[in-house]
Amino acid sequence: MRHRTMIGKVALALTFAVASHAALAVDYSCDGPVNGVTVGPGGHVSAASAGGQQWGYFCQLGATTNGVSPDACKGMLAILLSAQASGKSVRIWFRDSNSCSTYRGWNWLDTMYWGPSMLD
Numbered sequence: 001m002r003h004r005t006m007i008g009k010v011a012l013a014l015t016f017a018v019a020s021h022a023a024l025a026v027d028y029s030c031d032g033p034v035n036g037v038t039v040g041p042g043g044h045v046s047a048a049s050a051g052g053q054q055w056g057y058f059c060q061l062g063a064t065t066n067g068v069s070p071d072a073c074k075g076m077l078a079i080l081l082s083a084q085a086s087g088k089s090v091r092i093w094f095r096d097s098n099s100c101s102t103y104r105g106w107n108w109l110d111t112m113y114w115g116p117s118m119l120d
Contacts (some may be wrong), residue, residue, distance in 0.1 A: 016019055016031060017053055020028075020090070022119075024040060024097040025095055025097050025107070026095070026096075026097065027094070027095050028091065028093070028094055028099070028100070028102035029091050029092065029093045029094070030051045030052040030053065030092050030094065031051060031052060031090070031091045031119060032049060032050065032051045032052035032053070032089055032090070032093070033049060033050075033083075033087070033088075033089045034047055034050045034051075034080055034083040034084040034088070034089065034090055034116075035047065035048045035049045035050075035084060036048025036049065036084075037050070037080045037081050037084050038078070039061060042060065043057060043060045043061035043062050043063065044057050044059075044060050044065075045057070045058045045059050045060070045061065045073060045077050045080070047080055047084075049054065050080055050083075050090055050092070050116060051090045051091060051103075051115065051116055052092075052094035052100045053092065053104050053109065054103065054104075054105045054106075055104050055105040055106055056104040056105060056106075056108070056109040057106075057107065057108045057109060058076050058077075058080070058109055058112075058116075059072065059073035059076055059077075060073060061073050061074065061077070065108075066108045066109065066112075067110075072078045072113070076116060079116050079117070079118055080116060083116070083118045084091060086118075088118050088119055088120070089118075089119045090115065090116035090117060090118055090119060091115055091116065091117045091119055092109070092112055092114075092115040092116050092117075093112065093113055093114035093115050094109075094112055094113065095113050096109055096111035098111070
């Protein structure tokens, strides 16, 4: 009986831990200039800086990666290149428990749910 009680307590603690982590996720946007737009040999689209992020991977040309289709990836690349060429900033929306100052470099921007959007 004691073993069952312990398993129940552990299960309850795990449930609360998962629920509290999900509750910490928030929607927020980050703005910033675009520089150093790059397409790597494997088709990974990134930028030295974009929307306040540095060297995060947006998507991959030719494959659905990071929840982004190849056609959507081409659109993202076009927006990033246009913003870079015109000296404009972009806005990127995230859903997680981080902030705009969180360093996401050399990783997929996997909590990005909208954008990039070019700003005036």
